[in-house]
Amino acid sequence: MKRLRLFLLAGCLVGLFWGEAQGITPEARQKVITAASKNLIEIGLSYRGDQIHFFGVNPVPGSDLIIRLTAEKDEEIKLSVKGRVGPFWMTVKQYEVTGAPFMYKIHASKPIDRIISADTARELEIGYPAVRDRMKMHLSRGTATPEDADKVFQGLIKIKEKGNLYNIVEDPQRLEITEGKLFKHYFRFPPAATEGRYLVESFSFEKGELVGYGKDVIEIKKVGLENWLTETSQNSPVFFGILAVLVAVSAGLGVGMIFRKGGHH
Amino acid sequence: MEIYLPIAGMSMNFFLIIGIGGLVGFLSGLFGVGGGFLLTPLMMMIGIPPAVAAASDSNQIVAAASSGAFAHWRLGNVDFKMGLVILAGGIFGGTIGVQLVKVLRAMGNFEFVMKVVYVIMLGLVGSAMFVESLRTIRRSRSQAATAGAAASEPKLAKLFTKMPLKMNFHRSGLHTSAIFPFAIGTIVGVMAALLGVGGGFIMVPAMIYIIGMPTIAAIGTDLFQIVLTSANVTLQQAFVNKTVDLLLALILLAGSTIGAQFGAMAGKRLKGEQIRILLAIIVLVLTVKLFLDLVLTPDDLVSLAPAKGGGH
Numbered sequence: 001m002k003r004l005r006l007f008l009l010a011g012c013l014v015g016l017f018w019g020e021a022q023g024i025t026p027e028a029r030q031k032v033i034t035a036a037s038k039n040l041i042e043i044g045l046s047y048r049g050d051q052i053h054f055f056g057v058n059p060v061p062g063s064d065l066i067i068r069l070t071a072e073k074d075e076e077i078k079l080s081v082k083g084r085v086g087p088f089w090m091t092v093k094q095y096e097v098t099g100a101p102f103m104y105k106i107h108a109s110k111p112i113d114r115i116i117s118a119d120t121a122r123e124l125e126i127g128y129p130a131v132r133d134r135m136k137m138h139l140s141r142g143t144a145t146p147e148d149a150d151k152v153f154q155g156l157i158k159i160k161e162k163g164n165l166y167n168i169v170e171d172p173q174r175l176e177i178t179e180g181k182l183f184k185h186y187f188r189f190p191p192a193a194t195e196g197r198y199l200v201e202s203f204s205f206e207k208g209e210l211v212g213y214g215k216d217v218i219e220i221k222k223v224g225l226e227n228w229l230t231e232t233s234q235n236s237p238v239f240f241g242i243l244a245v246l247v248a249v250s251a252g253l254g255v256g257m258i259f260r261k262g263g264h265h
Numbered sequence: 266m267e268i269y270l271p272i273a274g275m276s277m278n279f280f281l282i283i284g285i286g287g288l289v290g291f292l293s294g295l296f297g298v299g300g301g302f303l304l305t306p307l308m309m310m311i312g313i314p315p316a317v318a319a320a321s322d323s324n325q326i327v328a329a330a331s332s333g334a335f336a337h338w339r340l341g342n343v344d345f346k347m348g349l350v351i352l353a354g355g356i357f358g359g360t361i362g363v364q365l366v367k368v369l370r371a372m373g374n375f376e377f378v379m380k381v382v383y384v385i386m387l388g389l390v391g392s393a394m395f396v397e398s399l400r401t402i403r404r405s406r407s408q409a410a411t412a413g414a415a416a417s418e419p420k421l422a423k424l425f426t427k428m429p430l431k432m433n434f435h436r437s438g439l440h441t442s443a444i445f446p447f448a449i450g451t452i453v454g455v456m457a458a459l460l461g462v463g464g465g466f467i468m469v470p471a472m473i474y475i476i477g478m479p480t481i482a483a484i485g486t487d488l489f490q491i492v493l494t495s496a497n498v499t500l501q502q503a504f505v506n507k508t509v510d511l512l513l514a515l516i517l518l519a520g521s522t523i524g525a526q527f528g529a530m531a532g533k534r535l536k537g538e539q540i541r542i543l544l545a546i547i548v549l550v551l552t553v554k555l556f557l558d559l560v561l562t563p564d565d566l567v568s569l570a571p572a573k574g575g576g577h
Contacts, residue, residue, distance in 0.1 A: 082568065091372070155566065255332050
């Protein structure tokens, strides 16, 4: 028994080092030096999304660039799949989806498949197929069919793209590189982008090999009244409920006194 | 001008929200209805999540009804005893309703149930009003209409006087069973939670035609109980579903109070049956729109379901 355990441990260690030697470790490459126009987005009363400009220096002049924006935390979401029941359309099954990033955007200086191989893309989690690899689906209601996986994944991408939370832009116009070295671009954070930390990673590739890597962290947080309302409603629901009613009653009575008519007849 | 709604988690045009509030307020001032039943579907149409729309509308109704209730209370039009019996039912029903919302949200069919209930209810109310106002216009003599309405003595009211749990309702001049006011309070309470409505458009006719209360006392008492029923629903929604967007409710309120004043002014210039037929058409158009949502193939078969427990 003891020997078996030792053997397993040894196996694990070998596996660990083997994996290390085989995998691509972006941090070990040359640094892509970047600067963001700001690192903090504040959600205030008039928040309508924001735009952040990024500037960077390509460590290997003339190499290709792929920039990826992801939310630091993955999302646990539930997706409803509608189906026909008699004449009506209603939810017939639901999937719990884990491992999908809340936000996922890519800017590439040219089509990703012309920059890196499909394997490298998967390993570095670049592109929708990699998102799909990470995603786990669990049926929570209804009966599963084989085409569900595809349908749910496509549905998720569509929802995310509609909310401008996911997109992939493979366009040199969008990711400008001056003389192969200096690059600039911007990411738009839609109003749906909630509080949290977001990573903007710049990958530099030469002939399909990763040669440079850089990382920026962007934080989004609610401030002032927005922050207070959200915090209070989620963490002190009893107080918030009472407050909501009291505010409404006093507003109603106030208005009634101003107009002296009372609104209704 | 965009404004970020913290609980709905989205940015919306401020003038769009205040405009919708104003429109509904205008209609409610014109027609003398609460307008909650128009507000929730309109909120859903502009993209507010249904559960947030219903909960925030309840909050808004608390404000709108309290100003009306206050005025009626000063005029002595509130039958507190009747109001409290209905309220007991309303709180009972509202609590059931909020739990129902929780279950339906978890099952992913809240929106479906909400729309079905809306279609049935709006369809019934809309067609009844349409038919009634058409008839009135045909008769063309307003005297004949009022005579007709007065002639229809509530028959059910007699039945209720024979049921147990009899009580004296001084302000309404009634000695009748408490069971029916409680039951109708329960039904309206469930609907208030499910749909974010005050329920006045069902409650007032029920109080007049079924319980047999005088019209003015019915309206005053109804407003009084709406304040408390909606307050209960708002509290429950805040505790259980955490979907009350106070900011949204306040903007709606600002719009609706201003709109209601203009509505009341316009109401004095139009004839009663013209107003009613207009309201009937609005209600029916909304019904058709909601019905089509249910039967037409949706653009997206896969949609985001609210996370367990709502909120984060």
